Amino acid sequence: MPESxxxxxxxxxxxxxxxxDGFETLMRGAYVHNFPPRIDxxxxxxxxxxxxxxxxxxxxxxxxxNGRETSxxxxxxxxxxxxxxxxxDVPYLMSARTLEKSRIILLPSEDxxxxxxxxxxxxxxxxxxxAQCYRAAIKSxxxxxxxxxxxxxxxxxxxxxNRTGSNEFELTLEKRRLASFLGMTPENLSRAFKGLVPYxxxxxGTQIRIADPExxxxxxxxxxxxxxxxT
Amino acid sequence: MPESxxxxxxxxxxxxxxxxDGFETLMRGAYVHNFPPRIDxxxxxxxxxxxxxxxxxxxxxxxxxNGRETSxxxxxxxxxxxxxxxxxDVPYLMSARTLEKSRIILLPSEDxxxxxxxxxxxxxxxxxxxAQCYRAAIKSxxxxxxxxxxxxxxxxxxxxxNRTGSNEFELTLEKRRLASFLGMTPENLSRAFKGLVPYxxxxxGTQIRIADPExxxxxxxxxxxxxxxxT
DNA sequence: TTGGATGCTTGACAAATGTCAAGTGACGGC
DNA sequence: GCCGTCACTTGACATTTGTCAAGCATCCAA
Numbered sequence: 001m002p003e004s005x006x007x008x009x010x011x012x013x014x015x016x017x018x019x020x021d022g023f024e025t026l027m028r029g030a031y032v033h034n035f036p037p038r039i040d041x042x043x044x045x046x047x048x049x050x051x052x053x054x055x056x057x058x059x060x061x062x063x064x065x066n067g068r069e070t071s072x073x074x075x076x077x078x079x080x081x082x083x084x085x086x087x088x089d090v091p092y093l094m095s096a097r098t099l100e101k102s103r104i105i106l107l108p109s110e111d112x113x114x115x116x117x118x119x120x121x122x123x124x125x126x127x128x129x130x131a132q133c134y135r136a137a138i139k140s141x142x143x144x145x146x147x148x149x150x151x152x153x154x155x156x157x158x159x160x161x162n163r164t165g166s167n168e169f170e171l172t173l174e175k176r177r178l179a180s181f182l183g184m185t186p187e188n189l190s191r192a193f194k195g196l197v198p199y200x201x202x203x204x205g206t207q208i209r210i211a212d213p214e215x216x217x218x219x220x221x222x223x224x225x226x227x228x229x230x231t
Numbered sequence: 232m233p234e235s236x237x238x239x240x241x242x243x244x245x246x247x248x249x250x251x252d253g254f255e256t257l258m259r260g261a262y263v264h265n266f267p268p269r270i271d272x273x274x275x276x277x278x279x280x281x282x283x284x285x286x287x288x289x290x291x292x293x294x295x296x297n298g299r300e301t302s303x304x305x306x307x308x309x310x311x312x313x314x315x316x317x318x319x320d321v322p323y324l325m326s327a328r329t330l331e332k333s334r335i336i337l338l339p340s341e342d343x344x345x346x347x348x349x350x351x352x353x354x355x356x357x358x359x360x361x362a363q364c365y366r367a368a369i370k371s372x373x374x375x376x377x378x379x380x381x382x383x384x385x386x387x388x389x390x391x392x393n394r395t396g397s398n399e400f401e402l403t404l405e406k407r408r409l410a411s412f413l414g415m416t417p418e419n420l421s422r423a424f425k426g427l428v429p430y431x432x433x434x435x436g437t438q439i440r441i442a443d444p445e446x447x448x449x450x451x452x453x454x455x456x457x458x459x460x461x462t
Numbered sequence: 463t464t465g466g467a468t469g470c471t472t473g474a475c476a477a478a479t480g481t482c483a484a485g486t487g488a489c490g491g492c
Numbered sequence: 493g494c495c496g497t498c499a500c501t502t503g504a505c506a507t508t509t510g511t512c513a514a515g516c517a518t519c520c521a522a
Contacts, residue, residue: 044456065377066452072372084362090462091455093369116358120351123358127347130361131315137368138324141303144375145414146296149509175470183376185510190471205470205518221297224322225275231321379478406500416480421501436488436500 001030005105008055014080014129018122022115029111034103041096041104048085048092050106054078057102060177061094071180072140074099074173083129086112099177135231142226149184153192154220156182157201159227161210171206232261236336240284245311245360249353253346260342265334272327272335279316279323281337285309288333291408292325302411303371305330305404314360317343330408366462373457380415384423385451387413388432390458392441402437 006027009015015023032055035041041052044063052059054077061073061081072094075081085092086109098104115122143152156178160169171178179189193203199219200211210216224231237258240246246254263286266272272283275294283290285308292304292312303325306312316323317340329335346353374383387409391400402409410420424434430450431442441447455462 063373063377063456065373065454065457068377070373070376072369072376084365087358088362088366088462090366093366093373093456116355120354123351123354124347127318127354127357127361130358130365131319134315134361134365134368135319135321135324137365137372138303141368141372141375142294142296142301142324144372145301145303146294146299186470187472187511188509191509194471223296225294225324226296231319381478417500418481418502419479422479425501 001027001032001105005032005055008078009053009105012053012078012080014083014125015122017125018115019119022119022122025115026107026111029108030105032103032105035098035101037098037100037102039098041098042082042092044093044095045091048082048089048109051080051083051086051109051112052096053080053105053107055103055105057104058099058172059096059102059104060099061096062180063094069180070183071177074177074181076172080129083126084133085109087116087126087130089113099174132231136229139226139229144183146226149182149188150192150195151220152182152184153189154196154199154201154216155222155227157196157208157210158213158216158220158222159229160208161213167210167213169208171208175206232258232263232336236263236286239286239309240336243284243309243311245314245356246353248356249346250350253350253353256346257338257342260339261336263334263336266329266332268329268331268333270329272329273313273323275323275326277323279313279320279340282311282314282317282340282343283327284311284336284338286334286336288335289330289403290327290333290335291330292327293411294325300411301414302408304367305408305412307403311360314357315364316340318347318357318361320344330405363462367460370457370460375414377457380413380419381423381426382451383413383415384420385427385430385432385447386453386458388427388439388441389444389447389451389453390460391439392444398441398444400439402439406437 010023018026035057041059054075056077059075059081060071061075062069062071081096082092082094089109116126143155147155161167173181175189176186179186182189184192193201196216199216201216202209202211241254249257266288272290285306287308290306290312291302292306293300293302312327313323313325320340347357374386378386392398404412406420407417410417413420415423424432427447430447432447433440433442
């Protein structure tokens with residue numbers, strides 16, 4: 001792997017405090033790949049050969065059962081995914097595919113586990129990371145079980161607003177995938193956007209405008225215990 | 232805390248390999264409490280003062296939003312809960328209440344973090360535990376998003392069957408709470424049980440009998456990637 | 463420019479799920 | 493034993509969500 005990526009990886013909280021020794025072990029076995037859009041990277045149920053790091057592009061983590069399929073997470077740079085499977089050496093629970101052209105680092109899980117066993121700074125960083133992943137998953141379950149699809153969409157839009165810091169932004173996801181992510185059909189997403197018009201949501205293609213955030217907030221009732229993905 | 236509980240805690244994977252030093256630190260600050268049924272132990276949003284360990288009884292982890300409430304997990308002996316919040320020092324995402332008379336150990340989160348920082352065996356054990364919690368949460372999300380309520384109930388019954396090793400068993404949860412856990416109303420759970428009669432499910436109060444597991448399995452299509460809670 | 467793709471939207475309808483109200487049955491206190 | 497409480501059940505109905513089919517817009521290649 002070109003050394004130019006080393007610093008980028010070092011900057012990730014997960015790797016920031018590893019000893020030079022362990023970091024070198026990881027980098028020695030690592031390699032970078034460029035993938036075209038819509039390429040399957042991993043399949044749920046497979047053994048966890050690699051820990052993945054998205055350097056550029058975006059990756060959809062999804063799952064299938066009985067002919068149905070649902071998107072669970074979208075991974076954007078610079079983040080790792082399937083850490084839990086790698087570290088515990090158990091099968092992937094989700095499949096992954098590129099959404100767009102993506103550059104991805106592959107770290108052999110064996111190396112990850114070896115460094116994890118020796119380097120306690122790495123072990124501690126993994127704890128922080130996993131705790132965050134776990135909490136994100138709980139938040140997502142709460143979102144699903146406590147809210148209607150209209151409320152989920154409203155809160156999703158407010159989260160995007162907070163992320164971009166603007167009342168006008170582009171959807172970063174295809175609508176069909178957003179629908180799957182929010183746990184509804186594309187048809188219903190269309191209707192849900194219509195349903196938010198009374199709360200000042202204007203949609204034009206992928207362009208979203210929130211006319212009066214206060215009104216939307218009053219409807220959506222966002223909660224840090226569901227919508228704040230930073231803790 | 233009476234020393235009689237020490238061994239019980241030591242037997243938990245989470246604490247099995249801690250150094251004597253760290254274990255003593257934890258035990259010094261720990262105390263055991265007996266709680267009556269239906270007592271609130273923690274409230275979501277509160278700072279994580281204690282890591283909890285259920286010694287006896289059972290605890291319901293639930294969450295509320297906008298006047299609605301849902302059960303997320305039932306914790307049974309001997310297991311810890313809210314590890315993620317304790318270790319990262321961030322607010323609880325779920326409330327907890329006893330379902331029955333319960334004995335619970337409280338470990339000050341500060342102590343947990345202190346030992347975590349020094350004892351790498353503990354750090355590694357936490358990784359394993361958190362990875363399992365994370366994966367359980369993902370499985371639960373898949374269950375919710377990919378299955379209808381009838382399918383969720385059918386798979387729940389099959390999981391109970393595997394746990395007990397028998398085609399005839401008692402529900403360990405009140406039906407109303409099972410309904411909430413499965414993401415439906417009590418009324419709908421009643422109807423769902425009716426809906427499983429054609430697949431050989433007999434219900435008598437809390438007593439369940441699966442006449443022909445093969446038939447139910449054919450309908451429920453259980454998958455290790457959703458229903459196997461051991462990995 | 464044209465003709466498919468493809469993704470999105472819309473309407474009509476069906477299925478799943480929730481709500482409300484009433485009824486049943488088991489249990490415990492008096 | 494009686495009575496109230498409470499969980500559970502049932503039926504009628506409302507709401508939400510999904511399905512299917514058709515139409516529309518956009519993009520891109522021929």
